[in-house]
Amino acid sequence: MKFASLLLCLLVCGIAQASPSSLIPMPAQLKPAAGTFKVDAGTPIVVAPNDTAARQSAQYLADLLARTRGLHLQITEGAPAPNAIVFQHDPHNAVKQAEGYTLDVTAQGIRIDARDDAGLFHGAVTLWQLLTPDAQQGAVQVPALHISDWPRFAWRGLMLDSARHFQSVDEVEGLLDQMAQHKLNVLHWHLTDDQGWRIEIKRYPELTNTGAWRTPPDAGHDGEPQRYGGFYTQQQIRDVVAYATARHITVVPEIDMPGHAQAAVASYPQFGVTGQRPPLSVDWGVNPYLYNVDDNTFQFIDNVLDEVLALFPSHYIHVGGDEAIKDQWKASAAVQAKIRALHLKDEDALQGWFIGRIGSYLSAHGRRLIGWDEILDGGVPADATVMSWRGTDGAIKAAKLGHDVVMSPAPDLYMDSVQSDLADEAAGRVPVRNLASVYNFKPIPAVLNATQAAHVLGAQANVWTEHMPTMQHVQHAVFPRLDALSEVTWSPAAAHNWHGFLARLPAQLARYDAQKIPYADTAFEASIKVDANAALKSGQASVTLQNQAGYGAIRYTIDGSVPDLHAQLYSKPFAVKLPVTIKAATFADNGTLLAAYHTRVLDRASLLSRDGVELPNCPGSDFRLRLQPTPDAASMQPVYAVNVFDTCQQWAAVPLDGVSAIRVEAMRLERNFALAHDIKLVVSRPHSTPYGELLVHKDRCDGAVLASMPLPDPKSSDRRVALNATLPAQHGQHLLCFVYTAPTDGALYALGRVSLLSSDKGDIKH
Numbered sequence: 001m002k003f004a005s006l007l008l009c010l011l012v013c014g015i016a017q018a019s020p021s022s023l024i025p026m027p028a029q030l031k032p033a034a035g036t037f038k039v040d041a042g043t044p045i046v047v048a049p050n051d052t053a054a055r056q057s058a059q060y061l062a063d064l065l066a067r068t069r070g071l072h073l074q075i076t077e078g079a080p081a082p083n084a085i086v087f088q089h090d091p092h093n094a095v096k097q098a099e100g101y102t103l104d105v106t107a108q109g110i111r112i113d114a115r116d117d118a119g120l121f122h123g124a125v126t127l128w129q130l131l132t133p134d135a136q137q138g139a140v141q142v143p144a145l146h147i148s149d150w151p152r153f154a155w156r157g158l159m160l161d162s163a164r165h166f167q168s169v170d171e172v173e174g175l176l177d178q179m180a181q182h183k184l185n186v187l188h189w190h191l192t193d194d195q196g197w198r199i200e201i202k203r204y205p206e207l208t209n210t211g212a213w214r215t216p217p218d219a220g221h222d223g224e225p226q227r228y229g230g231f232y233t234q235q236q237i238r239d240v241v242a243y244a245t246a247r248h249i250t251v252v253p254e255i256d257m258p259g260h261a262q263a264a265v266a267s268y269p270q271f272g273v274t275g276q277r278p279p280l281s282v283d284w285g286v287n288p289y290l291y292n293v294d295d296n297t298f299q300f301i302d303n304v305l306d307e308v309l310a311l312f313p314s315h316y317i318h319v320g321g322d323e324a325i326k327d328q329w330k331a332s333a334a335v336q337a338k339i340r341a342l343h344l345k346d347e348d349a350l351q352g353w354f355i356g357r358i359g360s361y362l363s364a365h366g367r368r369l370i371g372w373d374e375i376l377d378g379g380v381p382a383d384a385t386v387m388s389w390r391g392t393d394g395a396i397k398a399a400k401l402g403h404d405v406v407m408s409p410a411p412d413l414y415m416d417s418v419q420s421d422l423a424d425e426a427a428g429r430v431p432v433r434n435l436a437s438v439y440n441f442k443p444i445p446a447v448l449n450a451t452q453a454a455h456v457l458g459a460q461a462n463v464w465t466e467h468m469p470t471m472q473h474v475q476h477a478v479f480p481r482l483d484a485l486s487e488v489t490w491s492p493a494a495a496h497n498w499h500g501f502l503a504r505l506p507a508q509l510a511r512y513d514a515q516k517i518p519y520a521d522t523a524f525e526a527s528i529k530v531d532a533n534a535a536l537k538s539g540q541a542s543v544t545l546q547n548q549a550g551y552g553a554i555r556y557t558i559d560g561s562v563p564d565l566h567a568q569l570y571s572k573p574f575a576v577k578l579p580v581t582i583k584a585a586t587f588a589d590n591g592t593l594l595a596a597y598h599t600r601v602l603d604r605a606s607l608l609s610r611d612g613v614e615l616p617n618c619p620g621s622d623f624r625l626r627l628q629p630t631p632d633a634a635s636m637q638p639v640y641a642v643n644v645f646d647t648c649q650q651w652a653a654v655p656l657d658g659v660s661a662i663r664v665e666a667m668r669l670e671r672n673f674a675l676a677h678d679i680k681l682v683v684s685r686p687h688s689t690p691y692g693e694l695l696v697h698k699d700r701c702d703g704a705v706l707a708s709m710p711l712p713d714p715k716s717s718d719r720r721v722a723l724n725a726t727l728p729a730q731h732g733q734h735l736l737c738f739v740y741t742a743p744t745d746g747a748l749y750a751l752g753r754v755s756l757l758s759s760d761k762g763d764i765k766h
Contacts, residue, residue: 022133022507023126024483025183025490026500028100028152033144035107039131040139041072045085049077053117054087056246061085061124064181068128068514070137085127086111087120095119099185099248100150103127105142118248122149122183135510135592153443155406155458156489157186158482159254160474163193163263164284165465165632166230167474173243174471178479178517180247182486187244188318188460190254191232194262194281194289194674198231199253201307204268204300211263214280216632217670222719224630237311252314252370257301258354259324262289271297273328273335282631284466285674286323293329293338293354302361309365316385319358321371324351325676352378359384370406373398387460392445399448399455407443407459413485415477416464418626419522420548423611424598426476426520427467427639430624434548435523439484439498461485467625469632472518476636479519483508502551506588521595523549526556526570526584528600532607533655533733540577541602545570545584552594556584565591579603605755608659610651612667612751613641618648618701618737621681627750629719631672640750644673646683647740647749648701656730660759662707664694664723664738665752668714671744685741692742694723694749698730701737706730711740714747727756 023030045062047054058075065071073085080086090113095102101114101123112123126147131140158179160172167175176187191198197211213229220226232240244251262281265272272278273292281287291297308317326347329335339350352375359369359381370385373394380386385404388395395405411417417433418425443459461482468474487501512519524547535541545554555567560581570584585597600606617624626639641649675682687693689710696707707725740749 021504022129024129024501024504024508025487026495026497026504027126027147027149028492028495029146029148031146033106033146035144036141037105037107037110037144038139038141039071039073039085039110043073043083043085044081045073045075045087046079046081047075047077047087048079048089051087051089054089054120057112057117057120057124058085058087060121060180060247061128064128065131068511069132069140071131071139080111082108084109087124088113089115089117089120091115093119095148095150097150098154100148101126103145103147103149105130105144105146107144110142118185119150121180121248125181125183128181129507129511132511132514133507134590135513151183151185151490152492153456153458153489155186155460156184156486157188157252157406157408157458157460158184158478158485159188159190159408159460159462159464161190161193161463161465162198162232163190163196163465165469166196166198166228167471169232169236169240171471172240175474175478176240176244176247176249178482178515179249181511182482183490184482184486185248186250186252186460188252188254188462190256190464192254192256192263193260194283194287196229196231196280197263197267199237199255199308199311200231200233201304202234203303203307206267207264207304209267211267211280214282216630217282217672218630222630223634224632228632234307234311241312250314250316251312252316252318253308253312254318254320255304255308256320256322257358258291258293258351259289259322260287260320261291262287264291265289268300271300273332281674282670283672283674284631286325286676286678287674288325288327288676290324290326290328291354293335293350298357301358305358305361305365309367315368316370317362317367318387319355319369319371319375321351321355321375322373322389323676324374326351348378350378351375352380355384356381376401385457389462395456396445396447399445399452402455404455404457406457408462410462412437412441413459413461414464415461415481416467419477419481419520420525421613422522422525422527423613424637425522425613425626425639426473426636427626427628428477429467430626433481435481435484436498436549438481439488439496439501441485441488443488459485459489466631467627469628470634472634472636475518476520479512479517480505480508480523481520499551502549503589506590506592506594509594510592523547524552524586524595526554526586526595526598528582528584528598530600530602533653535578535602536604536607536655540575541580542573542575543582544573547586547595552586552588554584554586556582558582563597576602604758608655608757609753609755611753612649613639615641615649615651615738615751615754617643618646618650618739621646621683627669629667629669631670638752640667640669640752642669642748642750644671644675644748645678645681647742648683649738649751650701651736651738651754653733654736654756655733656727656756657732658758659727659730659756661724661726661757662696663755663757664709665754666694666711666721666723667750667752668711668717668719668721669748669750671746671748682744684744685739687741687743691746692740692749695739695741696725696727697737697739699735701739703737706736711742711749720752 101119212231386398709723
């Protein structure tokens with residue numbers, strides 16, 4: 001046993017030490033060799049004459065190197081040559097798997113061989129990573145090695161939601177370029193929903209004339225645009241598809257049905273259930289509008305699909321199928337008559353019939369239907385592929401029924417989930433899904449046997465954009481968590497190593513910097529933790545510094561200066577006297593900055609204050625969002641913690657001795673949430689003033705009221721509201737419960753910052 005463990009350690013540790021520290025995802029097989037090869041401006045890239053695909057991959061490498069390392073290589077055609085980088089198709093290559101390749105570096109040159117075009121391209125990406133091991137410019141020494149590489153999964157995807165918030169063609173293509181650099185091969189493009197129709201359909205111009213534009217809540221005020229929207233022309237879509245194809249990425253369009261259809265119904269109300277024209281929705285969530293089920297509606301859908309099929313050559317067409325609440329179908333006499341005529345059990349069965357009809361149409365045109373896991377609820381075509389988002393249960397059920405599946409579960413792979421609970425975290429959904437949680441995701445559920453597991457095509461991360469109005473928001477949410485997904489979906493499961501991944505990540509962050517990608521440094525951001533109550537009592541604090549990843553060297557200062565490589569290295573908790581300003585930053589082993597410095601001021605005022613995002617929900621509902629001031633705000637900060645079902649938060653163990661007043665920076669937000677049947681879960685409380693108040697309860701949320709602060713008229717006040725109240729004298733530590741009683745059919749209120757004030761400290765403002 002000891003000998004076996006020693007042998008395993010020697011093998012694994014030896015590979016880890018010798019492997020290049022810049023490759024993500026890790027190749028399937030990598031063998032170090034002796035020697036190096038220098039690549040400089042005089043190194044040619046050689047491709048065989050008339051090999052268009054090889055030249056395209058070579059050109060991609062050359063262009064990427066020029067942009068990121070300032071290294072300009074020339075491409076020539078001819079026979080393989082020494083002291084060169086050679087791209088070559090090899091029908092007898094040892095790697096037989098699709099998209100696979102071999103890459104050899106010797107003292108005499110570099111060679112990439114593959115059986116197919118995608119393999120050559122992926123080899124080019126790997127070589128680019130080898131040539132960009134750091135942030136330097138110019139020539140680079142490449143260690144000799146042999147790589148045999150191929151993907152673990154055929155579906156390595158990212159979904160971009162362009163319906164809720166719209167991205168330009170350049171922005172979409174920029175995301176595609178990053179996907180290519182991570183060896184992802186499917187862009188699932190969400191193009192229609194209740195809030196917008198983004199694809200030009202020439203036969204139905206109102207889909208974009210009307211359906212692509214919404215009037216935001218409180219339009220024209222506080223930075224909200226008068227009109228929000230946009231759409232892609234058919235030529236722009238062709239351009240995006242061509243751009244993706246050149247990077248061996250398939251674009252799978254999603255045209256939602258039978259639900260999430262409000263933009264379509266707003267454009268052509270005759271294809272809705274009621275025949276009435278709704279406005280485009282400004283509400284995130286589950287809206288009630290469904291397609292009708294008559295022949296005219298199906299002819300409309302078929303005509304739309306005809307134009308979609310002409311634009312997207314992908315084998316799969318995504319039809320949504322999720323969150324279609326059946327209220328309109330239940331209330332429609334015509335729809336009920338249809339259910340009876342078809343001898344169906346209920347509305348779920350009608351959705352199954354609906355999806356089956358669409359699946360037959362796609363099959364007749366040589367395509368295959370894919371939809372969210374709700375399509376299983378009413379029965380689904382035998383050849384349908386299921387994308388599992390409601391956890392993994394849908395995937396397990398589908399695989400056991402013999403359907404192919406793509407793993408895309410919430411919250412595991414939802415990139416709109418926040419990355420931390422730090423005060424400066426961006427907008428998004430809770431719970432936290434950090435870098436480590438994405439890296440640890442297992443695409444194949446353990447309950448599946450080998451035959452069932454073979455139906456798992458791969459995995460996909462979803463970028464829902466309700467809370468991501470700009471591409472900066474998207475990039476912050478996606479990178480570097482996409483690196484983790486890349487390794488999960490490409491590399492063999494046995495090669496996954498969290499600490500090895502972290503060691504390789506700094507090189508990738510430098511590539512982001514070179515390409516001006518505003519990635520999140522959240523995993524490495526140093527948090528500064530103290531026991532606030534103990535500090536208030538003693539006048540000094542014991543400070544703990546840490547980051548999510550547990551990686552890198554944290555250096556800190558206590559004099560307000562910006563920490564650098566000469567600052568104190570953190571090793572264990574340290575004591576400071578109040579008041580003090582602590583700044584801490586994280587550095588990689590090579591001295592590069594992994595995360596910008598974080599600041600915390602420790603004094604009486606700050607220790608008796610909390611940001612609303614730091615205060616947990618009251619017991620009873622764990623739903624939580626971090627929202628921007630307005631639905632379409634382009635800024636990254638500030639954000640506010642909100643529970644749309646119960647506006648109640650708590651501050652535990654608050655030291656109230658000497659506290660005589662409270663100041664609250666409140667924020668009024670738009671209540672733009674379609675909750676469907678969950679509306680019954682919204683807690684409504686009686687209010688004693690016209691627009692409600694913020695109540696501060698002692699010890700329990702039904703305890704004694706220490707303060708009641710009336711809310712102003714929303715029509716005559718700013719969104720940001722200052723609330724002040726005196727507090728009766730209290731002693732000891734108590735829980736404070738903050739409850740808004742504002743009418744639930746009006747604005748949604750959040751806590752910005754809560755500050756407790758002491759009259760003897762001169763910090764009360766009247």
